[in-house]
Each structure stands twice: as C-alpha cells, then as structure tokens.
Amino acid sequence: MTLELKQSPTLKDIQDYVLQMKKERGFNLTDKFYECCLLAEECGELISAVRKNSKNGSIGSGSHVGNVSEELADVLIYICSLANMHGIDLEQAFRDKEEINKQRTWKRL
Numbered sequence: 001m002t003l004e005l006k007q008s009p010t011l012k013d014i015q016d017y018v019l020q021m022k023k024e025r026g027f028n029l030t031d032k033f034y035e036c037c038l039l040a041e042e043c044g045e046l047i048s049a050v051r052k053n054s055k056n057g058s059i060g061s062g063s064h065v066g067n068v069s070e071e072l073a074d075v076l077i078y079i080c081s082l083a084n085m086h087g088i089d090l091e092q093a094f095r096d097k098e099e100i101n102k103q104r105t106w107k108r109l
C-alpha cells in the first residue's frame with residue numbers, strides 16, 4: 001500500500017496515515033510509555049523552536065533547532081500515535097472534551 005495522505009484529510013485520515021506510516025517504517029506500535037516519552041521530547045523541540053523564533057529568544061550556537069511548523073507536525077504525529085495505541089478517535093475525543101469544557105466556568109487570572 002502506498003503511503004499517501006489525501007487532500008483535505010479528516011483527523012481520522014491523519015490518524016490512519018500515522019498508523020500506516022509507523023507500520024511501514026517499523027516504528028514502535030505497542031509501547032505506550034515509550035511513545036509518551038517521544039511526545040514529551042517533541043514538545044521540548046517545539047518549545048525550543050518557538051523560543052528561537054520569539055523576539056527575545058536565544059539558543060546555543062551548537063544546538064540544532066527545527067522550525068515551529070515541523071515541530072508542531074512532530075507533536076501531532078505522536079498525539080495521533082498515542083490515540084491509535086489506545087483505540088481513541090481523536091475527533092470524537094475532541095468533541096467530547098469540548099462538551100465538558102463548555103460547561104466549565106473559566107476564570108481569568
């Protein structure tokens with residue numbers, strides 16, 4: 001099967017793509033804790049990229065820092081992957097959580 005993400009994909013399409021991509025590339029498909037570690041690592045890379053791109057950001061000269069776009073994509077990959085490992089439909093999870101969030105009272109600090 002050719003790895004291809006269709007135009008205007010749904011979140012489910014992206015989740016399915018990530019599952020297929022990980023199978024084809026031989027990446028971890030079962031160790032949820034390890035996947036959480038990789039997600040945390042990518043979140044760190046995202047923070048570095050945002051910091052690098054911020055007005056007052058600075059980064060060590062020897063550091064390799066990706067751009068924000070790439071790091072957001074990496075984070076999305078691991079979020080999709082963790083959802084797949086747990087049998088979670090992310091779109092439905094988002095809808096369900098937003099229904100809960102709508103009932104909450106939000107306080108500004």
Ligand SMILES: [Mg+2]
Binds near residue numbers: 042045070071074
């Ligand atoms: Mg990355």
